[in-house]
Amino acid sequence: MRYFILTNNPLAAKEFGETHDVRFINCGLRDVLIKARDLINDGAVLLNHPLYGSVKPNETPFRSLLLQQGIPQTGNMPAPADPDSVRLIGNAVSAFEKFIVKKEITDPKLLEDFQVVDLSLLRSAVESADR
Amino acid sequence: MAKIKVVHYINQFFAGIGGEEKADIAAELHKGEVIGPGMAFNTGFGEEAEIIATIVCGDSYFNENIDAVKAEILGWVRELAPDLFIAGPAFNAGRYGVACGTIAAAVKEELGIKSITGMYVENPGADMYKDKVYILETKDSAAGMRAAVKKMTAFALKYAKDEKIGASCEDGYMNQGVRVNFFEKERGSKRAVDMLIAKLAGKPFTTEYPMPDFDRVEPNPAVKDMAHATIALVTSGGIVPKGNPDHIESSSASKFGEYSIEGVTDLDESTFETAHGGYDPVYANLDADRVLPVDVLRDLEKEGVIGKLHEKYYATVGNGTAVASAKKYGAEIGKRLVADGVDAVILTST
Amino acid sequence: MRLELGKINITDIRFAKESKIEQGVLYIDPDYLKPVVLEDEKIRDVVFDIAKPGESVRITPVKDVIEPRVKVEGRGGVFPGWTSKVDTVGSGRTLALKGMAVVTAGKIVGFQEGIIDMTGTGAKYTPFSKTLNLCMVCEPVEGLKQHDYEAAVRKAGFRVAAKIGELARGLEADEICVYETCGIREGIEKYPDLPRVAYVSMLQTQGLLHDTYVYGVDAKQIIPTILSPTEIMDGAVVSGNCVSACDKNPTYIHQNNPVVEDLFAQHGKTLNFVCQIITNENVYLADKERSSNMTAKLCRMLDLDGVVVTQEGFGNPDTDLIMNCKKIEAEGVKTVIVTDEYAGRDGKSQSLADADAAADAVVTGGNANEVVVLPKLDKVIGTLDYVNRIAGASEDTLRPDGTLEVELQVITGATNEMGFGTLSAR
Numbered sequence: 001m002r003y004f005i006l007t008n009n010p011l012a013a014k015e016f017g018e019t020h021d022v023r024f025i026n027c028g029l030r031d032v033l034i035k036a037r038d039l040i041n042d043g044a045v046l047l048n049h050p051l052y053g054s055v056k057p058n059e060t061p062f063r064s065l066l067l068q069q070g071i072p073q074t075g076n077m078p079a080p081a082d083p084d085s086v087r088l089i090g091n092a093v094s095a096f097e098k099f100i101v102k103k104e105i106t107d108p109k110l111l112e113d114f115q116v117v118d119l120s121l122l123r124s125a126v127e128s129a130d131r
Numbered sequence: 132m133a134k135i136k137v138v139h140y141i142n143q144f145f146a147g148i149g150g151e152e153k154a155d156i157a158a159e160l161h162k163g164e165v166i167g168p169g170m171a172f173n174t175g176f177g178e179e180a181e182i183i184a185t186i187v188c189g190d191s192y193f194n195e196n197i198d199a200v201k202a203e204i205l206g207w208v209r210e211l212a213p214d215l216f217i218a219g220p221a222f223n224a225g226r227y228g229v230a231c232g233t234i235a236a237a238v239k240e241e242l243g244i245k246s247i248t249g250m251y252v253e254n255p256g257a258d259m260y261k262d263k264v265y266i267l268e269t270k271d272s273a274a275g276m277r278a279a280v281k282k283m284t285a286f287a288l289k290y291a292k293d294e295k296i297g298a299s300c301e302d303g304y305m306n307q308g309v310r311v312n313f314f315e316k317e318r319g320s321k322r323a324v325d326m327l328i329a330k331l332a333g334k335p336f337t338t339e340y341p342m343p344d345f346d347r348v349e350p351n352p353a354v355k356d357m358a359h360a361t362i363a364l365v366t367s368g369g370i371v372p373k374g375n376p377d378h379i380e381s382s383s384a385s386k387f388g389e390y391s392i393e394g395v396t397d398l399d400e401s402t403f404e405t406a407h408g409g410y411d412p413v414y415a416n417l418d419a420d421r422v423l424p425v426d427v428l429r430d431l432e433k434e435g436v437i438g439k440l441h442e443k444y445y446a447t448v449g450n451g452t453a454v455a456s457a458k459k460y461g462a463e464i465g466k467r468l469v470a471d472g473v474d475a476v477i478l479t480s481t
Numbered sequence: 482m483r484l485e486l487g488k489i490n491i492t493d494i495r496f497a498k499e500s501k502i503e504q505g506v507l508y509i510d511p512d513y514l515k516p517v518v519l520e521d522e523k524i525r526d527v528v529f530d531i532a533k534p535g536e537s538v539r540i541t542p543v544k545d546v547i548e549p550r551v552k553v554e555g556r557g558g559v560f561p562g563w564t565s566k567v568d569t570v571g572s573g574r575t576l577a578l579k580g581m582a583v584v585t586a587g588k589i590v591g592f593q594e595g596i597i598d599m600t601g602t603g604a605k606y607t608p609f610s611k612t613l614n615l616c617m618v619c620e621p622v623e624g625l626k627q628h629d630y631e632a633a634v635r636k637a638g639f640r641v642a643a644k645i646g647e648l649a650r651g652l653e654a655d656e657i658c659v660y661e662t663c664g665i666r667e668g669i670e671k672y673p674d675l676p677r678v679a680y681v682s683m684l685q686t687q688g689l690l691h692d693t694y695v696y697g698v699d700a701k702q703i704i705p706t707i708l709s710p711t712e713i714m715d716g717a718v719v720s721g722n723c724v725s726a727c728d729k730n731p732t733y734i735h736q737n738n739p740v741v742e743d744l745f746a747q748h749g750k751t752l753n754f755v756c757q758i759i760t761n762e763n764v765y766l767a768d769k770e771r772s773s774n775m776t777a778k779l780c781r782m783l784d785l786d787g788v789v790v791t792q793e794g795f796g797n798p799d800t801d802l803i804m805n806c807k808k809i810e811a812e813g814v815k816t817v818i819v820t821d822e823y824a825g826r827d828g829k830s831q832s833l834a835d836a837d838a839a840a841d842a843v844v845t846g847g848n849a850n851e852v853v854v855l856p857k858l859d860k861v862i863g864t865l866d867y868v869n870r871i872a873g874a875s876e877d878t879l880r881p882d883g884t885l886e887v888e889l890q891v892i893t894g895a896t897n898e899m900g901f902g903t904l905s906a907r
Contacts, residue, residue, distance in 0.1 A: 046766065048765050048766060049766060049796075049800055051797040051834055053764075053793075055724055056795075056796075060592075088835075091835060092796075094830075095834045098825045099850075113592060113627065116590070116627050116689065117688070121687055121764050123688065298905075308829070309827065310824035311907060312847040314903045318901060318902060319739070319846055319899070319903070320739035320819070322900065323789045324746075327678065327752075327788075327789055327815065327817040328752065331678075331815055336842060338841055340820070340832060340833075340843040342838055343836055
């Protein structure tokens with residue numbers, strides 16, 4: 001299946017950069033969700049869930065999403081948005097907004113821990129996608 | 132400790148003045164008097180609290196002169212400076228319930244005085260005010276007075292004494308849409324098993340978390356013949372003629388506007404703008420077609436893809452506008468579109 | 482399948498020269514347990530400590546909580562796939578040490594959470610303030626990666642619990658409970674008029690710090706399947722989940738699954754408890770679809786009338802929960818779902834990240850965003866170094882007077898989604 005990885009996690013970009021279509025964006029977690037939302041509105045289909053299972057969205061600064069490119073229709077019309085993807089990304093943005101965002105994390109060890117966990121969840125999704 | 136001072140609000144019926152024929156009596160302040168259900172409250176309060184004044188108002192009078200009477204009563208209450216305000220209970224009396232909710236909420240919000248009321252869950256006042264003020268749930272008729280007073284008295288004392296108010300189901304008030312934690316008697320798994328047994332037996336059960344009200348609308352079947360269809364534009368993106376003639380608010384809009392686009396092929400900076408306060412207006416103000424796509428619809432009209440673009444469009448501001456208001460505007464707009472023979476509508480947001 | 486669970490009530494834990502259980506007292510020689518932990522070369526050192534109900538002690542960050550058990554009759558041994566081979570467990574006789582737990586603690590990642598307070602406000606919310614806790618804080622060898630550290634501590638916990646359980650072998654149980662389920666035909670013949678009910682247990686399976694294992698298999702790789710509910714009593718399902726303290730299911734809660742217990746209490750009376758169905762909560766959306774389809778299909782094929790569905794975690798698993806509920810209901814099988822809420826500190830936000838009208842029977846473990854203030858306690862087992870970074874905490878969590886202002890999220894087991902506690906919300 002053809003898909004790409006949208007991520008702000010440098011560790012994920014490093015791990016999958018050679019083998020996968022990685023679109024790295026240097027931004028905060030909310031902006032990753034918003035960017036994904038824009039892509040989804042233009043027809044991209046979300047392949048993994050935009051929220052973690054328990055690390056709260058205000059805690060970790062990193063997120064990696066698997067998206068399948070929408071296929072444009074004739075006449076340059078963008079692909080129709082996938083309703084499930086729209087709902088999931090919308091709920092994720094709301095979920096993000098209801099948590100109090102903490103101060104920026106600067107401790108490099110902690111940042112690495114968050115990157116490792118994000119990478120682990122991403123790897124789990126990639127394994128499913130590449131089966 | 133000093134007694135908790137309470138002001139009580141009741142209608143003409145519970146004051147013993149009369150029924151519907153007396154519903155137009157103006158508001159009266161009875162200082163130092165305890166009237167009707169107030170007696171039972173006072174007994175319930177014991178040594179802890181007392182009613183220092185009773186305000187009586189006819190239900191019709193209240194609802195027909197709402198702003199004036201509200202101001203008058205608030206003036207009295209401000210002067211009396213009680214620790215607590217009690218309105219009702221109103222049971223299932225609709226106008227009385229609305230009056231109780233209105234005045235109890237106003238006392239709380241505008242005077243910062245603790246305030247409660249009581250009524251039946253289906254009283255229209257309940258839905259209107261349950262998120263603004265504590266409304267104790269009562270039976271649907273005055274036959275439930277004893278139980279209502281008992282419940283309201285206990286709650287009133289707890290509230291006035293700044294004791295912790297528990298979850299709605301513990302303390303008998305209507306859920307305010309705010310989730311409050313508390314400890315149940317049984318653990319969750321037992322409650323789940325009991326709930327399942329009830330559900331399987333077709334017996335009533337109460338979910339602990341009602342799902343949000345979705346109000347999903349099934350889409351209409353597709354328009355078959357677009358080439359002869361009249362298409363209208365409706366937006367919650369706040370596009371209005373320059374100067375916002377109807378003064379549609381930038382958030383929590385209280386109205387929608389109906390505007391002509393007869394002969395307009397393109398919205399531009401000099402003629403249209405957005406009233407919306409919830410997004411960066413720069414791009415919408417530069418070219419309002421970005422929100423209300425008149426230009427492309429004119430193209431489609433010319434190309435014969437659509438029959439014609441309806442000559443009027445409707446706009447409101449979706450920013451923080453209550454769902455109830457949006458529903459009301461939608462129904463009205465729909466009615467007018469149908470009357471004008473419009474076949475389909477394109478709804479644009481922001 | 483029939484399992485006799487013998488309960489041995491532990492009334493005290495003391496360090497001693499000789500390890501044994503005598504008149505309800507567990508005597509532990511740390512040197513009896515230490516080699517069990519250090520047999521894994523990834524662990525450099527371990528420190529044992531004891532925390533008792535009512536003491537001014539805080540344990541943090543908690544990884545897992547485990548009840549020591551030993552299998553004395555029947556196939557297999559406890560924690561199959563870990564401390565025993567993978568024989569099918571859940572029949573015969575097992576002894577459990579009641580009133581105590583093994584608590585693994587220690588920092589695996591910098592934001593790991595989990596607080597057990599033995600006294601004060603926090604103690605009201607965690608079930609593990611009521612158990613005598615033998616705590617083990619493991620130190621990794623230098624440079625050990627997060628994955629390896631997590632696995633090492635997880636497995637060490639099972640080894641220690643099994644080792645302590647061995648001390649009960651040969652002891653007389655204080656009380657014996659018998660749990661028995663029937664085969665499909667047997668059940669229909671025996672209870673022709675009772676509704677057929679199963680328990681759908683959703684397991685957290687997302688990746689590092691979010692995993693659950695079944696007979697040693699990473700549950701993200703399973704397709705939903707059925708278990709006899711007695712299997713989990715022998716540790717067939719164990720936790721590798723270190724985050725989301727309030728609503729993760731530690732191994733202890735799998736062993737003592739409250740839904741299983743309460744369904745057994747009604748078995749043969751108001752319902753026929755058919756089996757436990759386990760399913761996962763994967764990150765990949767197609768996996769979610771497949772697993773919920775399979776779960777709904779199992780419900781249909783087992784001719785069930787109703788199920789209780791429990792969740793683990795928040796956010797992403799809300800989608801699995803709603804998919805399961807919707808699809809099972811669509812098969813004509815009635816559901817009650819057990820979850821918890823993240824309604825914001827003010828209780829005003831949408832509680833779940835997903836919702837559907839089919840979910841008309843919900844039991845909630847409460848709002849995990851509620852703020853509580855935990856007192857300063859005299860002793861900390863583990864470390865408070867990271868307390869400002871855990872979920873439900875903020876920069877201001879550790880206040881100058883030593884108290885902690887936190888959301889319930891940080892407290893182990895506070896809003897458990899198997900219904901282990903009494904906390905709820907309206």
